[in-house]
Amino acid sequence: MGIRLDGVSKVYDDGTVGVAELDLTFAAGELTVLVGPSGCGKTTTMKMINRIIEPTTGRIVIGDDDVTRADPVELRRRIGYVIQNVGLFPHQTIRANVGTVPRLLGWGKEETRARVDELLATVGLDPAVHGDRYPGQLSGGQRQRAGVARALAADPPVLLMDEPFSAVDPVVRERLQAEFLRLQATVRKTIVFVTHDIEEAVRIGDRIAVMSEGGRVEQFATPAELLGRPANGFVADFVGADRGLKRLAVTGIDAEDLEHPPVLHAEDGLADARAALQRSGARWAVVLDDADHLHGWLSLDRAAGSGTVGAAARRMEAWVPRDASLKAAFATMLQHEAGWVAVLDGDQFLGVLTPESLHSALRRSVEGRVPETAGAASA
Numbered sequence: 001m002g003i004r005l006d007g008v009s010k011v012y013d014d015g016t017v018g019v020a021e022l023d024l025t026f027a028a029g030e031l032t033v034l035v036g037p038s039g040c041g042k043t044t045t046m047k048m049i050n051r052i053i054e055p056t057t058g059r060i061v062i063g064d065d066d067v068t069r070a071d072p073v074e075l076r077r078r079i080g081y082v083i084q085n086v087g088l089f090p091h092q093t094i095r096a097n098v099g100t101v102p103r104l105l106g107w108g109k110e111e112t113r114a115r116v117d118e119l120l121a122t123v124g125l126d127p128a129v130h131g132d133r134y135p136g137q138l139s140g141g142q143r144q145r146a147g148v149a150r151a152l153a154a155d156p157p158v159l160l161m162d163e164p165f166s167a168v169d170p171v172v173r174e175r176l177q178a179e180f181l182r183l184q185a186t187v188r189k190t191i192v193f194v195t196h197d198i199e200e201a202v203r204i205g206d207r208i209a210v211m212s213e214g215g216r217v218e219q220f221a222t223p224a225e226l227l228g229r230p231a232n233g234f235v236a237d238f239v240g241a242d243r244g245l246k247r248l249a250v251t252g253i254d255a256e257d258l259e260h261p262p263v264l265h266a267e268d269g270l271a272d273a274r275a276a277l278q279r280s281g282a283r284w285a286v287v288l289d290d291a292d293h294l295h296g297w298l299s300l301d302r303a304a305g306s307g308t309v310g311a312a313a314r315r316m317e318a319w320v321p322r323d324a325s326l327k328a329a330f331a332t333m334l335q336h337e338a339g340w341v342a343v344l345d346g347d348q349f350l351g352v353l354t355p356e357s358l359h360s361a362l363r364r365s366v367e368g369r370v371p372e373t374a375g376a377a378s379a
């Protein structure tokens with residue numbers, strides 16, 4: 001269920017224009033991030049969707065429903081809402097908190113409890129351990145997970161998230177973001193997500209609206225487009241001078257980037273391997289096992305004597321899946337102190353990235369030809 005804002009404005013009682021004449025469409029099943037400097041109207045825009053703030057002009061359509069004049073209380077039951085510091089009721093257990101909307105909708109006790117426990121498990125909380133605790137007895141990250149579970153309880157098609165991960169430390173925050181993306185890949189809600197953090201925006205957004213004062217949309221684009229081709233000076237400043245580096249996380253590996261060293265099989269004899277290496281002029285070869293899975297590598301100087309390639313080869317653990325980002329490939333190379341990383345499709349070997357091929361991929365990434373990663377999650 002998509003969301004459409006048509007000429008939506010909010011003028012506050014004191015005359016402040018929070019948002020002026022905004023047209024914006026949030027695609028069904030996508031996570032759209034509203035990002036921009038403080039006071040630009042992100043929160044105002046989001047809160048008009050569930051009518052916590054009443055728009056002054058314009059129309060808001062969810063799916064096929066014009067909800068501009070819908071009953072706000074009824075509307076909010078169809079829209080999940082996650083906020084910073086969660087807003088859990090402190091005197092209710094986690095189970096009671098997560099069951100709030102199902103209870104309001106009149107679900108039965110058993111049904112509600114089953115749904116609540118299933119959701120707690122989905123967001124990584126053990127119902128038996130955490131279900132009967134009070135919010136004050138959970139960590140910040142656990143409270144945030146409970147907040148997400150509560151917002152999803154009645155399976156609403158739309159989720160609004162207002163800086164949901166900003167109250168926890170950076171490490172927990174990254175973990176929550178990754179968990180949340182995995183969850184979104186299965187539930188596919190239409191999500192409007194507010195943040196002022198561009199790093200968070202490019203990590204989690206399918207699409208990003210960069211806003212300036214008065215709710216003006218300066219650019220509406222995918223993370224890779226935004227970082228590769230900022231529409232104007234405002235966006236370029238906002239995404240930062242290191243946008244080339246940020247872009248690594250959202251740029252995928254292109255088949256053209258791969259190098260193809262000679263391939264040997266573990267059961268081959270060393271004499272044949274040596275001959276093959278000398279014929280190709282290469283200094284080393286990739287070694288695959290009998291199922292064509294990555295085994296390791298063999299350098300020319302180890303291809304001496306008799307015996308099999310498998311026995312002489314060095315094992316190699318540095319590999320990335322083909323939908324990995326360039327950033328992940330680079331990090332893997334550094335972590336293993338390796339001169340190359342293998343790129344695999346499932347178990348199948350596709351080719352390798354070396355420092356040279358990675359470098360040209362980086363240049364391509366920064367210059368703007370972009371095969372995007374399947375999801376920024378793999379960053």
Ligand SMILES: Nc1ncnc2c1ncn2[C@@H]1O[C@H](COP(=O)(O)OP(=O)(O)OP(=O)(O)O)[C@@H](O)[C@H]1O
Pocket residue numbers: 012013014016017018019036037038039040041042043044045196
């Ligand atoms: N109740 C209000 N009365 C008057 N002005 C308001 C009110 N609420 C917000 N504003 C103003 O509307 C503008 C947009 O505010 P909004 O909260 O939407 O910004 P934001 O982008 O979410 O900012 P932040 O990142 O700081 O939360 C700001 O200039 C703000 O001062």
